[in-house]
Amino acid sequence: MTAAYLAAFIVGGIAVLSALFLVDFGHGAGHDGLPFLSLTGVSAALLGAGAGGLISSWAGFGAVGSGLVALAAAVVLMLAFQGLLLPYLRRQESNSQKSRSSYIGLLGTVTLDVPVGSWGEVAFVDSEGNRVRARAITEEPDVLTKNTSVYIADVDADYLHVVAVPDH
Template sequence: MTAVLIACFAVGVVALAGSLVVGEFGGDHQIGAGGHGDGISFLSLTTIATAIFGFGAGGLGTKFAGGGDALQISVGAAASVGLVALFRGLLLPYLQRQQSNSHFGRSSYIGLLGRVELSIPVDGWGEVSFVDPDGSRVRAKAKSAEPNVLPTASRIYITDVDDEFVHVVGVPEI
């Protein structure tokens, strides 16, 4: 049981650190069909990582306190649910309010240049990165009306934005 708890703790820490570095708080890295531009979906990397971390941390804490396997599982599950509730109920709304208080809205992305991070198919979406007017690197889901696939590393120009996507066109290399 100890190996499972240590693995959950380690995977949770690594996934939370990755989510922090990649920057998921914009809702652009959602898993599942729950997100429509209204924040982080319930099955996001950050939420899942928080649950896994909570299970590992709660279970390991109980193990080190001398609890048996059943108690470790129970406390780990309770810690998991508690941390997710704390994250989703208190921390996430605060972070989203802070994001909406920024000086620049998504409409300020129009006219910026960037590059494709995940290729953008003709009838699908991919991912682009660019620098916002504040100088911060932004990664966003993108769609294009181009007749061809926009491959990874190609230059793009942002023509429009909506709640979920930035709309881009390819920019030829000079």
């Protein structure tokens, strides 16, 4: 029986890591209806059953006791993943996507000259109040020198696209 728990632990551990790192866990099978039937939920249950069964059988609980501990550990770990870990990870995922596009329209200051045809650096405060430094490029005809006020007009994967803001 210990071999079965060991196999469940190994397969569950690999499946949990795969689900967290390789699969888009925020969407998919079971997410809309029965979240515990998702790949991550089943993987977490398998990992919990393997870990609980191994520990309880090593502690000498017997077949029935180990089975009950394995079942309880499976339920607890599945609920912990579905109720605590995955919502946190989904929130982080959506925040990182939102924050980059939310830079458009903000004002910043050049901290490293932005030459024509190359990149420099700008600093600004994002919508959540965090100070951000990012690489920037411009289509302006002249170099944007240090301390120039800029407007963030667009973003892409590598750079912020900025334009100079005239001083009044």
